[in-house]
Amino acid sequence: IIMMDDIIREGDPILRTVTEPVSVPPSEEDKEEMAAMMLFLKNSQDPELSKKYKLRAGVGLSANQIGLNKRMFAALLTDDKGVDREIALFNPKIISHSTTMVYIPESEGCLSVDRPIQGFVPRYEKVQIKAWNEKGEEIKVRYKGFNAIVMQHEIDHLNGIMFYDRINKDNPFKLPTDV
Numbered sequence: 001i002i003m004m005d006d007i008i009r010e011g012d013p014i015l016r017t018v019t020e021p022v023s024v025p026p027s028e029e030d031k032e033e034m035a036a037m038m039l040f041l042k043n044s045q046d047p048e049l050s051k052k053y054k055l056r057a058g059v060g061l062s063a064n065q066i067g068l069n070k071r072m073f074a075a076l077l078t079d080d081k082g083v084d085r086e087i088a089l090f091n092p093k094i095i096s097h098s099t100t101m102v103y104i105p106e107s108e109g110c111l112s113v114d115r116p117i118q119g120f121v122p123r124y125e126k127v128q129i130k131a132w133n134e135k136g137e138e139i140k141v142r143y144k145g146f147n148a149i150v151m152q153h154e155i156d157h158l159n160g161i162m163f164y165d166r167i168n169k170d171n172p173f174k175l176p177t178d179v
């Protein structure tokens, strides 16, 4: 069962690794690991369990955050109908995106970062992602708004990019041009 202690914090080189593609269809091991990552997110969003085990309410977790050099991540999102969606993507790739950018005014956080960081993280407002699912099918999915931000945050992890890499060094609150 993944707990906060299993989540690798910044400073560990694996968070700066471009992770290896997984085989498609995903192996039994890949699927077990993905299930554990998804269970962590569910536990972390459960009021009792998150309090009991001091879990930060997670919306996304990439494999390298638990030490696995694998191109896969789990996300637990609420769709625009308010329904919880478990997203398990293998070898995800952004294949198209809006020109419009968005950002979270309070900046982003990260399960692997234990310090508050200020500054705008420019993200595409909409993304289309190509990936493989647990059944080994190639899928194309579209996200917008906060859910698109989560996808981009997790795919960045798989490429060794941390959210603060994207904050403008000279002016952290510089608005991206077409936001």
Ligand SMILES: CC(C)(C)[C@H](NC(=O)Nc1cc(F)cc(F)c1)C(=O)N(CC(=O)NO)CC1CCCC1
Binding pocket: 045, 056, 057, 058, 059, 060, 061, 062, 065, 108, 109, 110, 111, 112, 146, 149, 150, 153, 154, 157
């Ligand atoms: C770093 C942390 C604050 C734990 C963040 N959680 C989060 O945004 N929780 C949340 C937000 C909601 F809107 C509704 C809800 F139910 C729970 C998170 O999981 N991540 C994922 C991460 O660190 N992945 O590596 C950071 C987010 C910042 C922008 C997108 C993902």
Ligand SMILES: [Zn+2]
Binding pocket: 109, 110, 111, 112, 153, 157
């Ligand atoms: Zn993160």
